[in-house]
Amino acid sequence: MFQEYSFTVAERFLHYVQIDTQSDPENMAFPSSEKQKDLSKILVSELQQIGLSDAQIDENGYVYATISSNTDKKVPVICFCSHVDTAPDCSGSNVKPIVHRHFTGEDIVLPDDNTQIIRVKDYPYLKQHIGKDIITASGLTLLGADDKSGVAIIVDMANFLIAHPEIKHGDIKILFTPDEETGRGTEKVDLKKVGADFGYTLDGGECGTFEDETFSADAAKIIVNGVIAHPGYAKGKLVNAIKIAGEILDALPKNEFSPETTEKREGFVHPVRVSGIAEKAIIDFIVRDFVTDNLAKHEERLQNIAEEIASKYKGVTIDFEVKEQYRNMKDILVKYPKIAEYAKIAYEKAGLSLRNEPIRGGTDGSRLSYMGLPCPNIFTGMQAIHSKHEWIGVDDMEKAVEVLVRLVQIWEEKS
Structure with a gap:
């Protein structure tokens, strides 16, 4: 046939x-x-x-x-x-x-x-x-x-x-x-x-x-709220949100926790987009794992990394958002x-x-x-x-x- x-x-x-x-x-x-x-x-x-x-x-x-x-x-x-x-x-x-x-x-x-x-x-x-x-x-x-x-x-x-x-x-x-x-x-x-x-x-x-x-999948968003000032008079005042976002990305683990370092049944967190200005910067992530309960653990770790970086700078705050994608x-x-x-x-x-x-x-x-x-x-x-x-x-x-x-x-x- x-x-x-x-x-x-x-x-x-x-x-x-x-x-x-x-x-x-x-x-x-x-x-x-x-x-x-x-x-x-x-x-x-x-x-x-x-x-x-x-x-x-x-x-x-x-x-x-x-x-x-x-x-x-x-x-x-x-x-x-x-x-x-x-x-x-x-x-x-x-x-x-x-x-x-x-x-x-x-x-x-x-x-x-x-x-x-x-x-x-x-x-x-x-x-x-x-x-x-x-x-x-x-x-x-x-x-x-x-x-x-x-x-x-x-x-x-x-x-x-x-x-x-x-x-x-x-x-x-x-x-x-x-x-x-x-x-x-x-x-x-x-x-x-x-x-x-x-x-x-x-x-x-x-x-x-x-x-x-x-995978089970979430989208996560880190919003960095910097401290804005006129750049000509910024000494001791300005804290650039874009630079803080860069520090957060640099602080992500280099040998695990990412798609380029994981395989088989390992989950990961992956930055997919960065945008912003000196006052506010946004990093979008996707979070993936075969075990749905692990998503919250990955997200807590990511949030802790961001807040630890932000805590070094007076006036900087972090907003952290999570949206379910699929299970x-x-x-x-x-x-x-x-x-x-x-x-x-x-x-x-x-x-x-x-x-x-x-x-x-x-x-x-x-x-x-x-x-x-x-x-x-x-x-x-x-x-x-x-x-x-x-x-x-x-x-x-x-x-x-x-x-x-x-x-x-x-x-x-x-x-």
């Missing part, structure tokens, strides 16, 4: 990545960039052409669609979700995707900037793609596999199921979100419109990986073991051995799980995301399509 099918996932992906959908973390509008809707409108049209007549985009840029049940059984409604936006970390304008046919195993020099070299020693997963097709950008931009690969996989799954009505399944919901990269991807989602019991995001990495655990979805997903159990069977039927790994980050699934839609993460194949070295294997995307088809079959069979 799959051997005879002409997958459309790579063709769709090559089209999608050329549409600039970069989100803007500085813009509090929703979506944060209107250009995200450019892709969403195309997706609605493609889904309608496939046969999903209810495909629609709402005013916030969300795409909703349904693959209707073709079984007499009562089957839980499953949602597949991916995000259309690309990360603000690296340019997403004028992406020029390149298909490297039958990858030879040699380092790849990207043509538009010869200093950008995708080296096999840096990305050993490339060795598993020798003789296969991979896709990169040209050296000036990210590729956009995060998460347009997930989008393309879901659309091709829909195409496959409509073309193969003999495959029995329940109602399947499709959800494409904006602004995942700004952390706001589920902010205005209508879960009643989605109408699903369980979900899976398509936003993972290596083929065969399955992720049902994420470890594992705490929800353990209550619904069938979600992972059926995924494992689907992977095995597709010839894969499921590798369960925690995400050192978050997905839309983190928040969706806490909003009432339990939602782990399935692989797409994307690698070196948010960078000019981003690449993806065509075989990985096609295998993900197969996993989704088998997964909806299993939900129907087990019902």
